[in-house]
Amino acid sequence: MAAASAVWDFFTVSVKDLRSAICKTCSSDISRGGNTNKDFNTTNLKAHLKSRHIDQYNDFLKADKKRQDALAVKKMQSTSKAKTLSIATAFEKRNKFPMDSAKAKNLNKKVMEFIALDDQPFSVVGDVGFRGLVEYMEPRYTLPSRRHLAEEFTGSHAANFISETFEKMFETWKIPKSKVHVVVRDNARNMAKAMKDSKLNSFGCTAHSLQLVIHDGVLTQPSVEKALAICRKIVGHSKHSPLAYSRLQAVQTKVKRLQQDVPTRWNSTFLMMESLLEQKHALATYAADHDLPANLTAQHWGIIENLINLLSPFEQLTRDISSSEASVADVIPSVRALRRLLSKTADTDHAVKTTKTALLESVNKRFSEYESNPTFLIATLLDPRYKDRYFNDDVKLRARAALDALVDTSAGDETHRETADEDDHPTSVEPLQKRARIDEEERERPSLYDMFEEILQEKGPQRPRTRVSEQLESFFAEATIPRNAAAVRYWQDHHQRFPALARIARKYLCAPCTSVxxxxxxxxxxxxxxxxxxxxxxxxxxxxxxxxxxxxxxxx
Structure with missing residues (x-):
């Protein structure tokens, strides 16, 4: 206690009662001003010295001043040292950890553990509150972006590593690589190279290509971006505020939640605009009594309406190709129908003419390679809903050539059997070459009919007709089946009529067109x-x- 105050140079604590102090000069028992340690004070002790022992009181004042001066010096020294440390620390804290430093990597790992263990989205690293907390705890640490964290999983993403992973997968599932018809992948270069290195036929997801079409042709336009930003604010306000949602619900004619969009799914943006347009009057009523984070002007509503009208076919196409029954055969006909629709003029085109043109250019750019891909060409030809009806002349020739080559390869044995059988069992329709040879043998001089045959030969030899070629001609001569019919069911019902084509169709129509x-x-x-x-x-x-x-x- 003596170290606490100079007054204790003149008093001692009572042994009998801690609530009292004994004066060393007169042995008086003086109250310490309380009943517990936290209540004790020295006020009564100082008053006793001043009233009864003036000399001792003056000595106390001198000792107390000396003590206060010493404390002040010590405090100044401590403050000066603290300021020096603070300046050094401040400069040190201005230097951020390098991203490749051990400290930064360990902190990244902890953030990943937090996301994984607590079921947090990657987007949490962009939340203001979370970033503020991390900044306060460790100013030298820079939170990585959600993209960086999403790509930080163990294992290389290089093409050779992906190729090796596929090889291991085939081995695990005991899948011969020869049985792999095609691989549906994303459009990343490393995936495309990995499939090429693995000698696997592959193509990019059609839904992803369509996403890029909409992004390039529509979503990057400044006026559209501004309108969509306001839409997201309004939807977010309704979604994150129960009070706002209940107020909006109270003025809705048909109660329905506003749809939140996901940037990587363009059709979710379409559904968001559609839900807002449907609740346009309800939002106006709400805004009359309550504040919204942003308001859609008449110009914004006009943009939304035009976009919904323009993108409705794309949304329908996205749903169609995302079906589990959709195949690669659906792509070329769908794209040709989409191109034709975008090429037609409409009364409302004056508002979206530029956007419509940009969409058409983007479709042509993103889907041009599909009409040169044998996988898509053959699948479309053998789909009884489409056949060769959706090809122009050049593409039709390429498609038929690809299918003919495939038929020649897969039906060689059957052709040999057919040729051998023809001598013993002649058909009612004989090859033109055979008839011409017989005519020449029976007549001594050429006839007019021989000239027809000669001219045909000058244009190129005619392909001998076999049962396989007859299957092709019969199949393409028949009318297409309705688009809502199942192509696979057709081949189940007609595989005996077209056995060679059915085998090829079974292989090519099994491939989906998206990874959805x-x-x-x-x-x-x-x-x-x-x-x-x-x-x-x-x-x-x-x-x-x-x-x-x-x-x-x-x-x-």
Whole structure:
């Protein structure tokens, strides 16, 4: 206690009662001004010295002043040292950790653990509150972007690593590479190169290509970007504020939530605009009594209406090709129909003429290679809904040439059998070459009919007719089936009439045109791995998902 105040040079604490102090000069018992340690003070002690022992009181004042001066010096020294440390620390904290430093990498790892363990979205690193918290805790650390974190999973994304991973996958599932008809991938260069290195036929997801078409042709226009930014603010206000949602719900004629869009899914942006337009009057009523974070002007509403009208066919096409029954055969006919629609003029074109032209240019750019890809050409030809009806003359020639070459390769043995059988079992329709040879042998001089044959030969030898070629001619001569009919069911019903074509159709029509259905499969993982089955090993989970997806193929 003596170190706390100079007054204790003249007093001692009572041994009998801690609430009292004993004066060293007169042995008086003086109250310490309280009943507990936190209430004790020295006021009574100082008053006793001043009233009873003036000399001792003056000595106390001198000692107390000396003590206060010492404390002040010590405080000044401590403050000066603290300021020096603060300046050094401040300069040090201005220097950010290099991204490749051990400290930054460890902090990135902790952020990834936080996202994974607490089911947080990657976008959390962009949230103002989270960024402020991290900045306060460690100013030298720079939070990485969501893109950086999403690409930070272990393992290389280089083409050679992806190619090796595919090889291991085929080995695990005991899939001969010769059985792999085609791989649907995204449009990234590393994926395209990996498939080429693996000698696997592949093509980019059609839905992704369509996303790029809309992005290039529409979503990057400044006026559209501004209108969509306001739309997102309004939807976000309704989504994140229960009070705002209940107020909007109260003025809606038909209660319906506003749709939030996802930038990587253009059709979700379309649905957002559609939901806002549907609730236009309700939003106007709401805005009359309550504040919105932003307001759509008449010009903005006009842009939204025009975009909905213009993009409706694209939204329909996106839904069609995203179906689990959609195949590569749907792409070329759909694109040709889309091009024709964009090429037609309409009364409302004056408002979207530039956008419409940009869309058409983007479609031509993104989908030009599909009409030179044999996978798409052959699949379209063998789809009884389309056949060769959606090709122009040049593309039709390429498509038929690709199919003829495939038929020649796959039906060589059958052709040999047909040729051998023709001598013993002549058909009613004989090849023109055979008839011409017989005519020449029976007559001594050429006839007019011989000239017809000669002219045909000058134009190129005519292909001998076989049962396979007859299948082709018969198939293409028949009318197409309705677009809502199932192409696979057609081949189940007609495989005996066209056996050679049915074998090829079975192979080419099995390929989907998008990766959407496989992405849906990833979403089903949440139903396989849950609280009741949270200890499943990865290989067991993979097997369960595989069985769930394919079980219907084995059940009748």
């Amino acid at each position: 259905d496989s992405e849906r499969l990833f979403s089903s993982v949440a139903h396989v791995l849950d609280e009741k089955r949270n200890r499943l090993a990865p290989d067991k989970a993979e097997m369960l998902i595989f069985v769930k997806k394919n079980m219907h193929l084995t059940r009748k």
